[in-house]
Amino acid sequence: MPAWFDWPYIPRELEAPLSEPGPSGRAEVIIGPRQVGKSTMLQKLVEGRRHIILTGEDEDDLAILSDPRSYLKLTEEYPYLIIDEAQFIPGIGRVIKRIVDNNRSGSRIFVTGSSSLDLAGGLKESAAGRFNSYQLWPFSLQELAGHSSWIEVKCSMDERLIYGSMPAVVNDPRHAEEYLLDISDAVLYKDIFKLAEMRRPTELTKLVKYLALNIGSVVRYGTMASELGIQNKTIERYIDLLEACCILRVVPSLSRNPQSEIKLGKKIYFYDNGIRNALIRNFSPLPARTDSGALWENLFFTERLKLHAFRRDGTEIFFWRTRTQHEVDFLEAQNGKVAAFECKSSPKTKTTSIRAFERAYPDTPVTIATPGNVDELFA
Structure with missing residues (x-):
């Protein structure tokens, strides 16, 4: 390398x-x-x-x-x-x-x-x-476009979805898998092990892999505790540490109508797609994957996070889900205003979930986010 x-x-x-x-x-x-x-x-x-x-x-x-x-x-x-x-x-x-x-x-x-x-x-x-x-996060698409062009960024979206945008990956793509596996094994947990009392590191690695396999899904700490055999309080502590150490981010739900919208449950996203794929040992191309939608959702979230972090505009990001299973991927709240985004692999007609959201929030249209309009979403 x-x-x-x-x-x-x-x-x-x-x-x-x-x-x-x-x-x-x-x-x-x-x-x-x-x-x-x-x-x-x-x-x-x-x-x-x-x-x-x-x-x-x-x-x-x-x-x-x-x-x-x-x-x-x-x-x-x-x-x-x-x-x-x-x-x-x-x-x-x-x-x-x-x-x-x-x-x-x-x-x-x-x-x-x-x-x-x-x-x-x-x-x-x-x-x-x-x-x-x-x-400071891995390269944003805006930074990569500034170095080359948005046309080139769009042409390399498959690489970004699979290998992420860590500097070593962008600069040396031939060794991307080797680098990502090394960092996920040797570096990822270094701060946690050093800064926190870690009595059972195997519990942490088991939890991280579980979360990596469930990006974009609504998870509940109690359910994870039962499935993984880890105490609920321990899971909460580990996730707090993983978030503090810049490995993942927890996204809560936005619930303004407790009768119809869920308040419990959270979504987990990783700061880099490549790190996430290294954790589950899967660098297969998109056509061979069953999680391509989740990968786009994870990348969209991290790019919006980078955008708002740079602007320092105080935007908070949520998801929306009803008790009848209608869901919109992301809501961004800033100064009392809400913007909604639904991640799709390609533009499609409105889903029943989008219609349900627009009935509940008629002043908040939903933007369909696809890999083909990244220049509009992140520029």
Whole structure:
């Protein structure tokens, strides 16, 4: 497999807001899954400028970050300070607070983590008001189109549905399966095992595979507990950890009419299709699959998530389902307004579920989302 530094650099949308200093010298905190390019993006941002990089996975760097006098001195010497893999730094919230409060030279402070830093170091509690938080995911279709074109993106949709859009996959597609299997086996659970007390790791891996096989389906924790032989509270805790560590996302239902719409039950989606397919060991082409609809639904969700995360517009995503089994895949709620989306492999006439939804919400038309109109959906 070619070395990552031989790959062409694909610009990230997040570079623009990170290029300008934030208000009052705040630290810039970037959270995202492992190996999505957080470090590469920051290295590109500080290229040719005096900087220093410390990582929470290096013992010498951890020693520096445990001594306020040592790390505060760095802001006097370097205009750019990058703290990588910060989830492994004890008390990272207090470290950021001290750095920002004592940053008299106006150095830019960047912090990355592959899990919620609150999980590790109480970031919101200790460093409130001293950082701006951003999210970085695998390449968005918008980023790929900016590097090439929407025509090329549409032509490669089968690859994105099966192999996802992790940087290593996009840059070296010949070794996509090898890379995805390696990361799903060796890297995916690293933060959870390190940051949380994990007494039964086999339970976690069994749960993750179950969830991967049921993307887009309504799941209930009690049902999973019975089927998997895992306690309900344990399942809730594991899913919270998986979400905090940027592996999957839980989507709740939108229920404004308890008599006809379900409130219980959730849907689970993975942040990358390739990771999901690696977990179930299935990279078969779309014509040979029975889950192609679920793959498109998962990709649609992650792309809308990236879009709203970049815009920082506060949009919440739900699904809608009635007690009579009518269902619409996604509802996006923002400032009291709701937009509805139904994922299909190709445009079709309205289904009974869409008609039922439009009767219940006559002011909210349903957009049919297909792989053929990705430029309209995500541009």
